[in-house]
Amino acid sequence: MKTQEAMVNAFIEGAAELDEATAALIAQRKALLGPAYRLMYERPLHFVRGEGVWLYDPDGNAYLDAYNNVTSVGHCHPKVVEAIRRQVGILATNTRYLHGAVLDYARRLLATMPSEIGHLMFTCTGSDANDLAVRIAQAHTGGKGIIVTETAYHGITQAVSEFSPSLGENVDLGVHVRTVPAPDSYRSENVAEEFTAAVRAAIGDLRRHGIKPALLICDGIFASDGVFDGPAGFLKRAVDAIREAGGLYIADEVQSGFARTGEAMWGFQRHGVVPDLVTMGKPMGNGFPVAGVAARPEVLADFGAKARYFNTFGGNAVAVAAASAVLDVIEEEGLLENARTIGRHIKEGFQALAGRHACLGDVRGAGLFLGVEIVSDRAGKTPDAAAATRIINGLRDENVLISGCAKAANVLKIRPPLVFTRENADELITKLDLVLQRLS
């Protein structure tokens, strides 16, 4: 059995000196919650309050949050808080009774998608959404085979963990799962061609084993693989390939959805393809548990004819109130545009830093979803996970929150709240510069 720490930026016991209070909380956690939970950072953080882009520890120290995309319109956004506070005192039942708000929300959300996508179903988490999407895809295609990128994360249910290779080598992939290399635009000149060829090879291998292909699932921006956005449109031919093979294309928008890319409401839109199923989660309720699956009606028909779906909390009136408020805030505060302009500003700032710090091998991403690849050698593009870890923890010590990802654990993962200001961006850039200077 390999070591358990497949998780980038996981806290590892004994790796750093801890203050007494932190050590005591960690000991309690271990005793009460058991061994499967992970903390982040060499010295884990304890937060007691959040507001906008800031998280506060018990001593009142403020941390600039450039990582959490759940609280995507900012921690405790007053409008979302107010919507939850109002509805929670009125009603929270379930979808076996009629309620108007869930319908109004579905209509509004579906209006942000291509017209081919006509239904919306509600779950509580992105994992549940991907789990349901796979059931729908398998019912429609009659196949089981699943194709994912090799460091993908799609969720934590048993079925979904079987196609979430980033969980590590000790979590078995399903026998019906094939992985393809991530679309590594840093190392390849022909991402579209190579990715398509890999998907075609995976389809062939599934068939060779008597497994009918059911689906290709891709992040709008390939997140845990290393924040690969790739050239716009590169995904189209791989989608054609899976469809030719009788399979579906599921767009996992749990991370790239809700305006994060700054280009469009959904990450898949940059590829000029219309998915068969779209899954969404994390930022949908700005922290309130709500997630969902949008589907082409003809794809959902087979599942609906065979099975019923009921998610006790999915689509209840409070969840829908929170989710509606998130859409309001995205519109009213112009957050799609903010993600684009502030994201571009950060990207340019990072690119300028790359001129002075050779370890910044690649700066990529779209909008406020950015990746910075850390290398020990620019010519060879050699991943430097140790340096990435030092940078992530160095920023943490400067009260700035980011994390890491990628197969080689060497990519900085930066996903600030969509309300990030130019001032916040400059602080992030300045502090990264400072940490990099210390590193060299």
Place this chain on the structure above:
Amino acid sequence: MKTQEAMVNAFIEGAAELDEATAALIAQRKALLGPAYRLMYERPLHFVRGEGVWLYDPDGNAYLDAYNNVTSVGHCHPKVVEAIRRQVGILATNTRYLHGAVLDYARRLLATMPSEIGHLMFTCTGSDANDLAVRIAQAHTGGKGIIVTETAYHGITQAVSEFSPSLGENVDLGVHVRTVPAPDSYRSENVAEEFTAAVRAAIGDLRRHGIKPALLICDGIFASDGVFDGPAGFLKRAVDAIREAGGLYIADEVQSGFARTGEAMWGFQRHGVVPDLVTMGKPMGNGFPVAGVAARPEVLADFGAKARYFNTFGGNAVAVAAASAVLDVIEEEGLLENARTIGRHIKEGFQALAGRHACLGDVRGAGLFLGVEIVSDRAGKTPDAAAATRIINGLRDENVLISGCAKAANVLKIRPPLVFTRENADELITKLDLVLQRLS
């Protein structure tokens, strides 16, 4: 393919005349949410407000809720509402940072369980909890085989739907799943013996097919099977059998937990056995999405050594605030005792009705989790699903909410909020009497 309506008390289009507003909402639902959703009742209900044991339709008509066990301490309980309102404005992050409240809650919840159970993990739904519990059990035992009762419902993820036979014949059971008859105390004098023999036979059949048994999962009170509480202690020998075979016993307390049985905090406690894993959900946050898995530490160790578990919303500070408030209310309002005394009062009332209405074949259950078996012939104990449907819809027309369950779809399922008063109970009994009079 069989008809899709495996769900007891499902709305069936065209079965009854609907008013215009209801028909319009249903048409919108179908268009927006697609074909997999189900409504309850011949004439579905539309609720806009809830308070205590009451749900209100848009015209202000009050319905007595004797069914919803999610809002277990009453719709919009002021103390739970206040806890959510407070915390939602302070912080809602996740378990990759330290937070004291999740630990305080885990300590408090675990104190309600036998001392052998030492860890608590957080999910959002009971489905996720059962999905995680199975992953833990399979990691610990090295087996895959699952034994469930033949009309069990344990959840909706792909893995869990494979051992939730109540979803209907069109949702395939897993090849590693075996079903045993429910412990039908109405038709058997020897529930313990027969149930144990069936579990032993299922173990043998799994092995005969080369499948190592991993677990037996049972509701504290067998819910969708027909609200079978059985004689206290009857489960013990079946648990012994699965353990002898190297498998674990998972107690599904999603419905029977949190004081519902009136006897103890957890349904399994009536059997004098300590489970290996306990799953919980629906009433845990009184409508706020929160659920969990409690585990013996030695059982969780193998999973924790191999895999990490992260549930984005599971155990966040708002979920924990809601869940803590629920425990406060159960204690402060004496709801365990209320479930016992009011449950007994209802049971006695139903038993009295059974003296006058021959179709009430059996009245069973514990606390505020009651089942009434409807039969066409007492001597033959012949299930009468049509009469059960008429009673459920008759009560709905009298503004009282219950539903149905069981393999033969002939059992009234009654699960009022734990704050049900004697007056509420008398109204339920009186109206059932009225509906039964009309039926005969």
